[in-house]
Amino acid sequence: MSETFDLGQQLIDFLHHSPTPFHATEQMSLRLVDAGFERLELGQSWNLKAYGRYFLTRNDSSLVAFTCADQAYTEKGFRMVGAHTDSPCLRVKPNPELSQNGYFQLGVEVYGGVLLNPWFDRDLSLAGRVSFSTLDGKLDSALIDLRDPIAVIPSLAIHLDRDVNKNRSINPQTQLPPILSLCGDEQAPDFRAQLKQWLEAEHHKVDQVLDYELSFYDTQSPAKIGLKQEFLASARLDNLLSCFIGLNTLITNSDPKKQQAPCLLVCNDHEEVGSQTSSGAQGPLLETVLERILGDRESFTISMENSLMISADNAHGIHPNYADRHDGKHGPLLNAGPVIKLNNNQRYATNSETSALFRHLCEQVQVPCQSFVVRSDMACGSTIGPITAAEIGVRTLDIGVPTFGMHSIRELAGTDDLLYLQRALNQFMQLPKLPFC
Structure with a gap:
C-alpha cells in the first residue's frame, strides 16, 4: 500500500510539471541526469562505454534513453519500452488575436482526437515552447508555463439551447476560442507582445517573439480520488503515465550490478x-540511435531479432455506464492489472509469442493481466507499436493501463495498476535472454 501511494504521488508531481511534450521531456531529462545518465547529441560523435547510461532528445519533445550493459547488443538484443509524450489538446494559432463583442480571445486549432465537451468551463492556462530573437541578434527558444488560470471557454446556457442535452455538436472554429479578458471597443492585444512580457519576467533577454508552439491546459491538479483513493484523475494520463513508469523501470535497471541485457526507453x-x-515513431529517430549503437546493418538486424519492444499506451477500461461499447469477454477493469491489446488487423502489434511472454512475466511477479479486443462492429485505435515494429523489424507487444475518459481533459486510471505495470516492466527488463530467440 505504501509503495502504491508513493508511486502515485510521484506520478502526480510528474504530471503537474508536464503540461506539454516539451515539459515532459525536460522533466524526464532532469531525472535521467540525476540518476547518472550522460546526455548525448545526435549531431556529435559518441563514445559509448560498457555499462554506460545515456540519453538524447529530439525537438525537445521526444526522448531515447538506454543502457549499454556489457555491450553484448547483438547476442542479447534490447529490452525496449515505448510510449508517447503528446496528448490531444487545443493549440494556439499563429495569428490568434480575436476581438469579439468586447472580449479578447485566442483562436485555437484542435491537436489530435480531442474529446471536446469537457474543455468547457475549465480554468485554463498556457504552456509550450517560444522561439525569439535576443537583444544581441541571436535566435533562442525557451519553455514557458504560466500555471495561473488565464482563460476559459464558457458553455452556452441551457436557456439558449434547450436541446443541448439531447444533441450537442461543437464547431471548433467558432465555439472553442478561449476568453482571456475584456477589451471593450479596443483592438485585441498583440499576443506576441504579451509573450515577450512573460518571457522577460522569466529573465530572458528578448528582442522579438518570432514563433511558438503553445497549448492550453486545465489547471486543476492531478489527484487521487475515490472512497479508498483507488483512482488517479488527471489530464495527459494518455500517455505520460506510461512515460513515467517506463522511465522508473529503466532507471531501476540501469545499475551495472542488475543489468542483464541492454535496455532502452523511447x-x-x-x-x-x-x-x-522526425520525432515521431514513424520517423528515423529510434532506428538512427540503434544503428549508431550497433555500428553496422548486419549487427542491427541480428540484434532486432533478439530484441522485444513493449509499446505501453493506455487501454479502454470497461465503463459501467456504457458496458455495451465493449466485447463482453474483453472488458478490462481498473486496478485489475495491465491490459494486453490485440487486433487481428494489426492495429496493435501483439502476437501469440509476445503476449505469452508478457503473461509469463506477470505470473512470475504475481501481477494480474487482462486482454482487450475491440468489438467486431467498431473501429480500433492504434499505437506506436505497429509503426515501430514495421520501422525496425522488432517483435512488439502492445499493452496499457486501463483508463476512463481517454482523450478527455481529465482522465481516470487505477492507482494499483501503476505498481502492477512497473513490476511487469521491471521483470521484462531483467530478462537475460528472450525465450523465443
Whole structure:
C-alpha cells in the first residue's frame, strides 16, 4: 500500500510539471541526469562505454534513453519500452488575436482526437515552447508555463439551447476560442507582445517573439480520488503515465550490478497525429540511435531479432455506464492489472509469442493481466507499436493501463495498476535472454 501511494504521488508531481511534450521531456531529462545518465547529441560523435547510461532528445519533445550493459547488443538484443509524450489538446494559432463583442480571445486549432465537451468551463492556462530573437541578434527558444488560470471557454446556457442535452455538436472554429479578458471597443492585444512580457519576467533577454508552439491546459491538479483513493484523475494520463513508469523501470535497471541485457526507453512525440514526423515513431529517430549503437546493418538486424519492444499506451477500461461499447469477454477493469491489446488487423502489434511472454512475466511477479479486443462492429485505435515494429523489424507487444475518459481533459486510471505495470516492466527488463530467440 505504501509503495502504491508513493508511486502515485510521484506520478502526480510528474504530471503537474508536464503540461506539454516539451515539459515532459525536460522533466524526464532532469531525472535521467540525476540518476547518472550522460546526455548525448545526435549531431556529435559518441563514445559509448560498457555499462554506460545515456540519453538524447529530439525537438525537445521526444526522448531515447538506454543502457549499454556489457555491450553484448547483438547476442542479447534490447529490452525496449515505448510510449508517447503528446496528448490531444487545443493549440494556439499563429495569428490568434480575436476581438469579439468586447472580449479578447485566442483562436485555437484542435491537436489530435480531442474529446471536446469537457474543455468547457475549465480554468485554463498556457504552456509550450517560444522561439525569439535576443537583444544581441541571436535566435533562442525557451519553455514557458504560466500555471495561473488565464482563460476559459464558457458553455452556452441551457436557456439558449434547450436541446443541448439531447444533441450537442461543437464547431471548433467558432465555439472553442478561449476568453482571456475584456477589451471593450479596443483592438485585441498583440499576443506576441504579451509573450515577450512573460518571457522577460522569466529573465530572458528578448528582442522579438518570432514563433511558438503553445497549448492550453486545465489547471486543476492531478489527484487521487475515490472512497479508498483507488483512482488517479488527471489530464495527459494518455500517455505520460506510461512515460513515467517506463522511465522508473529503466532507471531501476540501469545499475551495472542488475543489468542483464541492454535496455532502452523511447518516448515519441506526435503519436496522436499519426507519428509521421522526425520525432515521431514513424520517423528515423529510434532506428538512427540503434544503428549508431550497433555500428553496422548486419549487427542491427541480428540484434532486432533478439530484441522485444513493449509499446505501453493506455487501454479502454470497461465503463459501467456504457458496458455495451465493449466485447463482453474483453472488458478490462481498473486496478485489475495491465491490459494486453490485440487486433487481428494489426492495429496493435501483439502476437501469440509476445503476449505469452508478457503473461509469463506477470505470473512470475504475481501481477494480474487482462486482454482487450475491440468489438467486431467498431473501429480500433492504434499505437506506436505497429509503426515501430514495421520501422525496425522488432517483435512488439502492445499493452496499457486501463483508463476512463481517454482523450478527455481529465482522465481516470487505477492507482494499483501503476505498481502492477512497473513490476511487469521491471521483470521484462531483467530478462537475460528472450525465450523465443
